[in-house]
Amino acid sequence: MRRVRYYEYGDPDVLTVEEADIPAPGPGEVLIRTEAIGANYVDTQMRRGPAALSVFRRPLPGKVTGDVVGTVEAVGPGGDPGRVGQRVAALTEDAFADHAVADAQWLAPVPAGLDPGMASMLPMGAPVALRALRTGRLAEGETVLIHSAAGGIGHLAVQLAGLLGAGTVIATVGSPAKADFVRSLGADVAVDYSAADWPDRVRAAAPRGVDVVLDSVGGEVLRRSLDVLAPFGRAVVYGVAAGELLDVPVTGLFGLKTVAGFSLLAWRAAAPERARAEMTELAGHASAGRLRTAVHATFPLTEAPAVHRLFEERTHLGRILVLP
8 A cells, every 4th residue: 555654854845655564453443445534734743843843743754644534444353343344534643545544432423425525524623623612611692713714623613613602703814715715604703813913803803802712823822812802711722833832821811811721632531422422413513514624625645745735835725635
């Protein structure tokens, strides 16, 4: 089979397609024949190695993560043979390949007829978006500010905020095209976060402040987000795409504000049954058409560097798919 690895850190061209044996699933694992792979931005930071923050480093040779959609071809020792032939989706560490091994307990159910783009969001993107909103305790009628709202997770968070009853959804984006995109998904207001006065624009839309902030950027964006929180407002941090770790200023919280962190892996470890129930819940939303994803571009496996270049251009809307 073919797979993508990198043997040095650097620009996207370090991603290399190579031949390898089809892996064998171990106990508690399944082997998936890959139909499509949802690419993840975080891998561009891991690929840079020491040039990025330590939180993004991974040892060489580097593997590329992703959300694999495909068919179960084999189960590991002691596994359920009834899974063979099922169409599933899973977040895997070595995803850019013709076959992938995945943890059997975290296979996302893929409803019949669901397109690969939406299916690829069920293992990671949609669960992160939903649980980040719930970690922020978003209540009906409240105002939510969603950063990077045109991205893979952000554009789902916009839709889910509406499904959870948000009164006003404010989305930050980086271009007019992205503003149109998020408004088409249900955002009430789109704000250009590249403008220095973006917090003022948020305050104009929510004069009393926002109740919940979803932030995957970190750094200065998080610091300024605290300023636009209303009393009793909650910020949820689930990424640091800016590559800048920030000590949360305690004095910024004295106005009855809170900051919470969210990690999908931590959530799965702490509340596995609830995490699995939310995956099923999200599959139901997708099957009913209440939740949809936009596929900005598709690439063959052999063009893996082009995937990372597109991520780094910051021009994509929604999901980027790799098709073996």
